[in-house]
Structure formats: C-alpha cells, structure tokens
Amino acid sequence: MRLYNTNIKNFDWIAVVLYSLLLIVGWTNLYAANFDPEIPVFFDTDKEYFKQLVWIGLSVVLIWLISLTDSKFFVEFAYIIFGFSLFLLLFVLFFGKEVNGAKAWLEIGPVRLQPAEITKFAVSLSVARAMSRFGFSFTKRFHVGKLLLIILIPILLIFLQNDTGSALVYFVFVFVFYREGLNPVIMVIGFITAVVTILTLLFSTITIVIILGACLVLFLLANKHANTLIKSVIIALIVFASLYLIKQYFNSSLSYIKIAFFTIASVTVFLIYQGFKLRAKSLFLGVGVLWLALSFSLTADYFFNNILSDYQLTRVQVLFGIKEDPLGAGYNVNQSKIAIGSGGVIGKGFLQGTQTKGNFVPEQSTDFIFCTVGEEWGFIGTSVVVLLFVLLLLRLIVLSERQHSDFSRIYGYSVIFIIFFHFVINIGMTIGLAPVIGIPLPLFSYGGSSLWGFTLLLFTFLKLDTNRAELIR
Amino acid sequence: MDAINNRSILIRGLIVLIGIIFLIKLYSIQVRDSSYKFSAESNTQRVVIQYPSRGLIFDRQGKLLVSNQAVYDIMVVPREIEPFDTIDFAFALGITVDELKWYFDEMHRNLKKNKISSYRPSVFIKQVSSLQYGILQEKLYKFKGFFVQRRTLRMYEYPNAAHIFGYINEVSEKMIKNDSYYVQGDYAGITGIEETYETILRGKKGAKVVLVDVHGREKGAFRNGRYDTAAVVGQNITLTLDIELQQYGEKLMCNKIGSIVAIEPATGEILALVSSPAYNPSLLIGRVRSDNYQKLSEDSLKPLFNRPLQALYPPGSTFKLLNALIGLQEGVISEQFEVSCFMGYHGGGWSVGCHSHKSPLKLAPSIQHSCNAYYTVVFRKILDNPEYSSIKEAFDKWKTYLVDFGLGYKLGVDFSNENRGFVPNSAYYNKVYNNVWNSVTVRSLGIGQGELLLTPLQMANMCAAIGNRGFYYTPHILKDVNNKKEYVPKQYKTKHDTGIDTTYFNPVIEGMELAIWGTDGGTARVAQIKDISICGKTGTAENPHGEDHSIFIAFAPKYNPKIAIAVYVENAGFGSTYAAPIASLLVERYLKGGVNPNRKYLEERMYNANLLNVTPKRD
Numbered sequence A: 001m002r003l004y005n006t007n008i009k010n011f012d013w014i015a016v017v018l019y020s021l022l023l024i025v026g027w028t029n030l031y032a033a034n035f036d037p038e039i040p041v042f043f044d045t046d047k048e049y050f051k052q053l054v055w056i057g058l059s060v061v062l063i064w065l066i067s068l069t070d071s072k073f074f075v076e077f078a079y080i081i082f083g084f085s086l087f088l089l090l091f092v093l094f095f096g097k098e099v100n101g102a103k104a105w106l107e108i109g110p111v112r113l114q115p116a117e118i119t120k121f122a123v124s125l126s127v128a129r130a131m132s133r134f135g136f137s138f139t140k141r142f143h144v145g146k147l148l149l150i151i152l153i154p155i156l157l158i159f160l161q162n163d164t165g166s167a168l169v170y171f172v173f174v175f176v177f178y179r180e181g182l183n184p185v186i187m188v189i190g191f192i193t194a195v196v197t198i199l200t201l202l203f204s205t206i207t208i209v210i211i212l213g214a215c216l217v218l219f220l221l222a223n224k225h226a227n228t229l230i231k232s233v234i235i236a237l238i239v240f241a242s243l244y245l246i247k248q249y250f251n252s253s254l255s256y257i258k259i260a261f262f263t264i265a266s267v268t269v270f271l272i273y274q275g276f277k278l279r280a281k282s283l284f285l286g287v288g289v290l291w292l293a294l295s296f297s298l299t300a301d302y303f304f305n306n307i308l309s310d311y312q313l314t315r316v317q318v319l320f321g322i323k324e325d326p327l328g329a330g331y332n333v334n335q336s337k338i339a340i341g342s343g344g345v346i347g348k349g350f351l352q353g354t355q356t357k358g359n360f361v362p363e364q365s366t367d368f369i370f371c372t373v374g375e376e377w378g379f380i381g382t383s384v385v386v387l388l389f390v391l392l393l394l395r396l397i398v399l400s401e402r403q404h405s406d407f408s409r410i411y412g413y414s415v416i417f418i419i420f421f422h423f424v425i426n427i428g429m430t431i432g433l434a435p436v437i438g439i440p441l442p443l444f445s446y447g448g449s450s451l452w453g454f455t456l457l458l459f460t461f462l463k464l465d466t467n468r469a470e471l472i473r
Numbered sequence B: 001m002d003a004i005n006n007r008s009i010l011i012r013g014l015i016v017l018i019g020i021i022f023l024i025k026l027y028s029i030q031v032r033d034s035s036y037k038f039s040a041e042s043n044t045q046r047v048v049i050q051y052p053s054r055g056l057i058f059d060r061q062g063k064l065l066v067s068n069q070a071v072y073d074i075m076v077v078p079r080e081i082e083p084f085d086t087i088d089f090a091f092a093l094g095i096t097v098d099e100l101k102w103y104f105d106e107m108h109r110n111l112k113k114n115k116i117s118s119y120r121p122s123v124f125i126k127q128v129s130s131l132q133y134g135i136l137q138e139k140l141y142k143f144k145g146f147f148v149q150r151r152t153l154r155m156y157e158y159p160n161a162a163h164i165f166g167y168i169n170e171v172s173e174k175m176i177k178n179d180s181y182y183v184q185g186d187y188a189g190i191t192g193i194e195e196t197y198e199t200i201l202r203g204k205k206g207a208k209v210v211l212v213d214v215h216g217r218e219k220g221a222f223r224n225g226r227y228d229t230a231a232v233v234g235q236n237i238t239l240t241l242d243i244e245l246q247q248y249g250e251k252l253m254c255n256k257i258g259s260i261v262a263i264e265p266a267t268g269e270i271l272a273l274v275s276s277p278a279y280n281p282s283l284l285i286g287r288v289r290s291d292n293y294q295k296l297s298e299d300s301l302k303p304l305f306n307r308p309l310q311a312l313y314p315p316g317s318t319f320k321l322l323n324a325l326i327g328l329q330e331g332v333i334s335e336q337f338e339v340s341c342f343m344g345y346h347g348g349g350w351s352v353g354c355h356s357h358k359s360p361l362k363l364a365p366s367i368q369h370s371c372n373a374y375y376t377v378v379f380r381k382i383l384d385n386p387e388y389s390s391i392k393e394a395f396d397k398w399k400t401y402l403v404d405f406g407l408g409y410k411l412g413v414d415f416s417n418e419n420r421g422f423v424p425n426s427a428y429y430n431k432v433y434n435n436v437w438n439s440v441t442v443r444s445l446g447i448g449q450g451e452l453l454l455t456p457l458q459m460a461n462m463c464a465a466i467g468n469r470g471f472y473y474t475p476h477i478l479k480d481v482n483n484k485k486e487y488v489p490k491q492y493k494t495k496h497d498t499g500i501d502t503t504y505f506n507p508v509i510e511g512m513e514l515a516i517w518g519t520d521g522g523t524a525r526v527a528q529i530k531d532i533s534i535c536g537k538t539g540t541a542e543n544p545h546g547e548d549h550s551i552f553i554a555f556a557p558k559y560n561p562k563i564a565i566a567v568y569v570e571n572a573g574f575g576s577t578y579a580a581p582i583a584s585l586l587v588e589r590y591l592k593g594g595v596n597p598n599r600k601y602l603e604e605r606m607y608n609a610n611l612l613n614v615t616p617k618r619d
C-alpha cells in the first residue's frame, strides 16, 4: 500500500463540503421528523435519529478506510466485489428477511442491511472496469454482451426480491454509456420503446396509431417534405373514405382495425415510392420507425393483456402511476404535497411541522423525508436542498472529466447518474412529478445501508480522484 | 473528443434542467398555490373507520338470539380542541360537568403517557347510546376537535346461553400482533362462539376518507370517495342450539351448581349446553362490562367457569356401561355372564360394597341395579385377559377403547376452552405404584371412581355413541353460515367409530331401559316419560369436599335416538334425586314440546330446590 496517499485532505474539498452539508441538513430533518412535540425530550436514544447518528459515525470510519485503500484495489477487485455482491443478493433471496413485501434484507443481530445498496457500488466498478479495457467498443458484440450481463443479472435478482424500485436504478447506466460514446439513436429507440410501452398501458391501440400518425406528420414537416405530407394525407383520406363507404353499404364485416391497417399500408407504399423517387433516406427511416413502434405497441398490448397476470399488470400500472391503489400511492402523494405546500416561503420553522408529525405523511423519515424539509423550511429550504444536489452533481461531472484514466471517469459518471436517479425520482415523487417508487433520498433518508452505500460510492470516486493524474487500470 | 465533451455539457444541462423544473414546481406548490396551506390548516382529510355490524346468531329453529345495537364513540383530536362551553357539552353528553372533567383529565394523562396522539383521533368517551347521540348531534359543531364514530354492540334477545355466546372485548396487544386485521381499539370475540367464529362474524372494516373543515366538520367525501372502502357486514350463523331447551335447562338448574349437555346423536349437534350458575349475557356488553365482569369473576360460585366443557368429575356408575361394552368386545364376558352379590362382594384380601338387590345378576340386570360387584369382576377380567402378555398391555388396550369413545382428549367442539379430561395409562400406574400393581389395585376404575376424570360434554358424547350403537359425530354447535352448510368444518361431518360391534350394545341398552322401566326395581324410575322409550343410567361422583355429585345420562327414544343428555348436579347426592328428573324433564320437553301435567310437581320441585347452601359432609 502506498501510504502517502492515505491523507484525507487530498479529497476534493468542494465535494466533501457539499456531502457534509447534505448530511447535516438531512440529519436535522430526520431529527425533526422523529421529534415528538408531545414529549419534547431533547435526545432519545431509542429514536431513529440517534441510530442514524451512529451510522453517520460509522460512515466516517468507512471514509477513513477508503482513504487507506490503494486506488488500484478498486480496479483489480472490481469483479470480485461484483461476485460477492451477487452472492449476497442470492443469499437474501433465500434467507433474507421480508420488509414491506420486499425480501431484500439481511438481518445480523440488531442490524438490518440491504445488499442491493452495495450492488450499486459493485456494478459501477465492474462497468468501469469492463469499459476501460483497451480496445473497448460498443460495436463489438462481446463487449456489449459483457456489459449487459453485468447490469442485467443484478436487475433480475433484485426484481426477484420484489424490490422494483432498487432494480430500476440500474437503467441509468444507459446514460453512462451515452457519455462514453453510445450512439444516441439507440437511446432514442430505447426511449421510444419505453414511451410506447407506457402509452400502451394508458391508451388503446387506436389512440397510439393516431399519436404515431401525428409524429409522422411532425417528422415529415421537420424534414421539409410538406409536399409529400399533403399527398400522403390525401391518399389516406381517399383510402379511408372509400373503405368506410364500402363498410357502410356493402360489406359490414370490415372492422375499423382493418380500415386503419389498409390506410396505413397505402400511405406506407406511397412513402416508399416517394423515398425512391426523391432519393430521401429519411422517408424510409420515418416509415421504419412508424412500423416498428406500431408492431411493438401491438406486441406489448398482447403481452400486457394475455401474458401478465392481473396482479402483475396492476403492479406495473401502479409503478408507473397509471393506476392508483386505494389509499396507497395517490393518497400518499396528496398528503406529501399538502405537507410541502403548507411550508410556504419560509416554512413553519424547525420542529414546528404538523403534517410530517401526525403520521399524515407516510414513511416520513425514509421515502418522504423531503416533506419535512418542505414543511419546516419552506421554499427557501427546498431550493437549498435542490441546489446542493445540483451543485454536488455538477462538481462530480467536473471531477469526472478531469480524470486521466477511463476507469475513474466511467466510475465517476456511474456515481453521478445513480445519485441523479435517486434525486429525480425521490423528490419528483414527493411533489407529484414522478411515479411513487420507494427509493431513498441520498444522505437524507433514514437507513444505514443507504447512507453507507452512497458514502461508499462517492468516496471511492473521491479516492480515485486523488490519483487523477495517474493511469489507473 | 469534441462530440464527447458536448455530451458532458448536455448532461450538465439535463441536471440543471431537472433542478429548474423542481424549483418551478416547488415554487408553484409552496408559494403560488395557497390551497395546500389551507388544506394543512384544516387537517384536510380524516380517515373514518367504518365498523361493520357483526353477523347475527340464530338458533336451530331460526329464532334470533343475538343482534346488534348502534352506539357512538365520541372521538377527539386533542390538538384541535378550542375553548367551549363545558356545561353545554356535559349536557349534550348526558353527564355531569365533574364527569366531563374526569374524561379530560384522563385524556391528558393518556397524552402524557404517550398512549394517544394529539394529532390523531382517539376515543374520548366510549359507547354513547343512540338516544344521547340524537341530542349531541345537533350541537357537535360547537365543540371543535370532537367527532363521532358509529360502532355496534351486541344485543341479546334472551337472557340465556351466555357461556355459549361468550363475550366481546377490545383486542389485546397479542391479538394485534398475530392478526394484522386488528388495530388498537378494535373489538373481537374473546370467548365462546364469538371467539371461535370471529372471522366469520366480524365482517370487514371499511374506511371512509372525508374532508374536514377548520371547525372539524365533515365536508363530504374526499375525491368523491375514490379512496373509500365499504365495510362488509359479518356473516350470520345458525347454531344447533334449541334456545327453548336451553332456557328450560337453565331454569331447572336454578340455584344449583352443575351442567347439562344435550346432543342429537345422529349428527353430534349440541341442543343445549347449560353451565350453572348462569348469568345474563347482557351484563357483559357496553360500558357496564368491566364492572360486571369484575363482580362475576369474584363470585365464589364461579359463574364464568364453563362447567360442561371445563369441569372434571369422575363418571361414577355411568361408566359401568363402557366396561360392559369393552368386556363384551374383548370376549371376556357374554351377556349371560353372572356374578353373585350380597350387599357386596368379597375376594381374596379385598371387597367391594353394594346395595341390596337380587342375586346372581346377568349383564342387563347388573346395569339395571348398578351392581358394583359385577363391574369390579368384569374390569378385573378385562385386565387379567390371558390374550395379553401383561396387565400393562391389557390396560392400555382398555384405554384405547376409552379414547375411541372420545375420552381423555379434547373432542374438538367449537369452543377453545374445552378440557381434555384425564384417562390414566399403564405408565401412570407404573409411576404411582412403582411398577407393582394389579387388577385389584385399580379395581375402582371398574365402577367409574378413582383417577378417571371426564367433562360433562364427554359424558354426553359417550351416551350419544351408545344410543347410536357404536359411532358418534364430534359435538358441535355451528349449524350453518348464511344458511349454507358448506362452512361447517369438515371435522364435524366425520363419523367416528368406537370399535365396539353393534350387537354388543343390545344387552347394555336393555339394561339402561330396565334402569328406568324395570318392574322389579330400577335406579331411575323417576325418569319415566309417558310413551317415550327413554334409556338411562344414574351415577354418583364421589366428592371428597362435600355431598356427592348427582349424575344422570340418558337417550331417547330407544331406537334412532333424537336426544342424548348428560346432567351433573353438584352436591346433590344420588343420581336419581336431581340429575335424573332434570334430564327426564328436558327430554320430555324436547320430544313432546311440553311437560305432562302430572309431572308438574316434579318440575316445581326442581325449580325450588336450592342446593347452594348444602352443609358440607363431615369426613
């Protein structure tokens, strides 16, 4: 071990200050959420805020241990750590303890740990290691396959634990790949797939056809094919009108689905013809995307209606906020918005909150801790917290970009997007902008596993940053 | 590299964009939109639990036994209380100002002890009557922080059968832990069928989310009741009980300690289950419950003790029936088997006392005259049977017959507090007599005395099995749920075989008939009923603490019996004095719908007999 690198002072002080501020503000709010105005005991060792203080103390020890570790360790042991975290995931799957329906917890005496929090760290290291190898390319099937395995295996195991929220985090690695040169078209296709899937849950196939038609119109306009567009619309109208008349007067068995299909088919033929005639590749692309999305929508529709059980479908729908479970998600978000909204500009003051204490807000010290900030510190408080997170993320981007080695940079971006995902989903959920997915707000929510997980993620990166001038591989 | 750097900038842009979106949204809900502030001030929504009515209970004739009455809990959210006119509030509640003050002090005590929250509703005054609620309702808006929650209490149509129904009380910590359905303040059946069929009777709680204004008044459903769940009323149940028979039994047992169990032999349905002294079930509902419970539990006569299921007595002479059957089945005797007895019997080094009767006796007359000598000999023959290698083996074989008759273990009746009784096995005597014992040592088991202990329910079931000539159905009191038989647990539809051949029952039943109808003397001639071929057997359970207990078991009619009954009257002496007449009157009432006028004197004698203050026997 290279002992000259153990000095904690080498950590990027801006990031450390932001981390500390978030931790202090977070704990203060946890104290308030736990504080019982009926028995105003100043300090109660039975309360969550005390336990969290112990975890914070242990985090300092963790930081010190990270500072002692050689940066190369993280590269060399990436896969071993990954393997170990998979083992833990499998272990809890069989022997874990079930909390709130998710079998994701490991109970060791009085301490309850969630291995999924360590998995984020392990996956980030492994992704960084896999992508920093010499000659890595997104065009090589073997490399992509390896990356997909690193990400999909933990997702699968965490899904099996019934902890959907934690599993979704891993999709943010797409953004890391984007930063490292993944073709944005793939991201766009992925994005369209996701949107169409959700649309399928929300609307009928006919509606999606209309939405896609509108998209096509926009696409043609954007590519200056106004002429083609007008012709297409005319063709579509003629085909549709004649088929409609046939249905009305001759053959009543012709369904609207078939009419729509023939209409789309004739427009397609026309667009392909125009594509050849005008030598415009973009027309082929537009038609291709239209048909892909349409067939995907039909497949997804079939999947949701015929393959998933009602129970599974409901869960998917609740997850995306499409279906509110009675007294569940919808009720919670409303209570959460009332708590935050009641804070006004300057808030009700420290320990003066009422909504976040009367158990009106659910999970008030874990998933909905941001409500306490909103109620007691008002718009000023919430802005400060949002700002602190944004500053921390921006600072981490600056740090990532200054890394000499690919490994450190890729790992840095993994950390950034994991924190970003938690920030977006958690705060978004409390103010009604994101679906209710039970994931913690980093450094705020009560829970040792989560605090340790984020500390480990962040300080490993800060440690790597101390060796930014060297090539770590 | 440029393209990549662009991406880094794009990512920064995305983060800043999300931050701005959050700030705009936060600005809109925290600063611009004041409706949230108003919502919070008025405490917005309140979840009002909708308590369902419990299922009704009917008897076998369809008579309503148990229904519900509405009461109202006055709820309080302490934080919302504002100064009000105490005299007015006390009047509205129908209490004095001092009493109201006591309730407030109690609330403050609970707040201090952290038992209730000042933010969440808790009960201020329990179970205000609907009459009082009418007065209160109009004034409630003046008292901020208070609201009313409707609950239901039981209402009993008859002052009888309290032990069968059991009572309802607030759920304990343990129950909340074991069943997530319950929360603190819920009620549940604690004993009796209210406990056994709790999940059927309780229904399902609902929840109504209501909007409440700053004055604590309900302003209607939250989001048109989208989050409301309707309460589901509990299911009705019908009991196998005949409430008139039960009532009659309780009346006959008035001022006596003891039990009556009546069963329909063909089905195992319990017709009556009397525990005396009885009490009125209405004593244990509502606000008077705890005081009355205290009184009942301190009563020296133990009225809360469910005697037919829990009291243990030796079976006495009634047990001779079983020894006769076992002897016949084991082939150690036949119905022609004779024993001579002159006021008792003297063996080598031992003797057994008996009373005066003709001698020698065959099997049927031995039951008619309840000869002690006969059954001491029969029991010894069972234990000394050369078929078995040792007395221990023979004894344990004897025990298995008893177990097959439902003795020594819980029968599985639908009450949780059933006692299993006690049937010793050979290991027990090995321990007691240090391995040195023989059929003489344990001879008193032959005449139903000694270590053997049975509950009245087990006795009645044994009698039903004899009446059925070899089988029984587990006694039970649930007839159907919502008029559907399917809910009746399977174990109550399973036939249990006693392991005794049908033909062996004939001489035994003949003996039981002679005990009542025998022209040359019988032990229970008082039990005769005109036109009904009742068969029975008296017994006396030795009581070391006082006068012996009077026992009588019977079934009627002789063929295809419709009722089997066991009556225990404590400290009443011979079985023929009290237990036999009571059993006979109940059988007559059940089978004929009333009692023959020329037996009214007997009925009167039973009503008036007071055996509570019998002077203890001196040893």
Ligand SMILES: [Zn+2]
Pocket: B341, B342, B343, B344, B354, B355, B357, B370, B371, B372, B373, B374
């Ligand atoms: Zn005799």
